[in-house]
Amino acid sequence: MCILFIAIEQHPKYPLIICANRDEFHQRPTQAMHVWQQSKILAGKDLQAGGTWLGLSSKGKFAAxxxxxxFPLNEEAKKSRGGLVLQALASTENNLSEELAQQASQYHxxxxxxxSLNQLYCYDSVNNQCHELSKGVHSICNGALDDxxxxxARGEKLLSDTIHLQENLSIDALFDLMTNDKQALPNLLPETGLTEEWEQLLSAIFIVSPTYGTRTTSIITQDIEGSVEVYDRSYAPSGQCVAKQKFRL
Structure with missing residues (x-):
């Protein structure tokens, strides 16, 4: 997963809105979002390492x-981080962040x-910090929460505008937000250890290139009655949508 935008208590009918893009190399084998029969979670699957990037459990838990x-980037081989999502979805402990802190060195x-969808936290392994997500609009990407x-910044504004300008939430408008391919000006690029060419490519919410790009978009909404709907779209390397799914929890 490369970027998420999360709106908490910003829409009168939908107290939780999650918009997420997964960016990955196109050659990495993937199974689209589905119900995992053994663990009863709804998630896509990384067929190379067996984990996932985003999922929901039958008990109402969410993880992504x-x-x-x-900088500097660490190329040392470590465990696949996709297993952490499965761990979070299966966890019944209140001290998950403590467990993550103890395990963090095993992962990049x-x-x-x-x-839960009513109370979300973000654990940052680099700074070893855990924050509860407060009321408002948040963004999580490849740095610290709300960098x-x-x-x-573009996604937060687009999400806020989409929410506040529409009485009835438009799922298509949320997908339009997540397929925004505008790149940043060169002088505004973050410095994360990649080449300027890669920083430029990755500066868009929706990434398109022959080798690496946005593979899926997931939109999750919870309404005031607690009903949850999940919309998932998959993309080809060209950026064209090749599959659409909808789930109701």
């Missing part, structure tokens, strides 16, 4: 992960958003 890029840097990267 973003990689944390920090990550942000893990986890909790002011251009794509994060």
């Amino acid at each position: 992960l973003t990689n944390f890029r920090k 840097g990550f942000n893990l958003i986890h909790g 002011i990267w251009p794509k994060m």
Whole structure:
């Protein structure tokens, strides 16, 4: 997962709105979002390492992960971070953040958003900090929670505008937000250890290139009655949508 925008108590009918893009190399084998029969979670599956980037459990838990890029980049082989999402979804402990802190050195840097849909937290392994997500609009990308990267600021504003200008929430408008491919000006690019060419490519909310790009968009809404709907779209390397799914929990 590369970027999430989360709106908490910003819409009169939908107290929770989550918009998430997963960016990955196109050659990495993936199974689209589905119900995992053994663990009873709704998630896509990384067929290379067996984990996932975002999921919901039958008990109302949510978890999603973003990689944390920090200079200098560490190329040492470590565990796949996708297993952390499964751990969070299966956890019944209140001290998950303590467990994550103890395990963090086994993984490259990550942000893990986890909790119930009514109370979400973000654990940052690089700074070893856990924050409860407060009322408002949040962005989580490849740095710390609510960093002011251009794509994060752009997405927060677009989400706020979409919510406040529409009495009835438009799912298509949320997908339009998440497929915004505008790149940042060169002087505004973050410095995360990548080449300027890669920083430029990754500066868009929606990334399109032959080798690496946005593979899926997931939109999750919870209404005031507690009903949850999940919309998921998959993309080809060209950026064209090749599959659409909808789930109701």
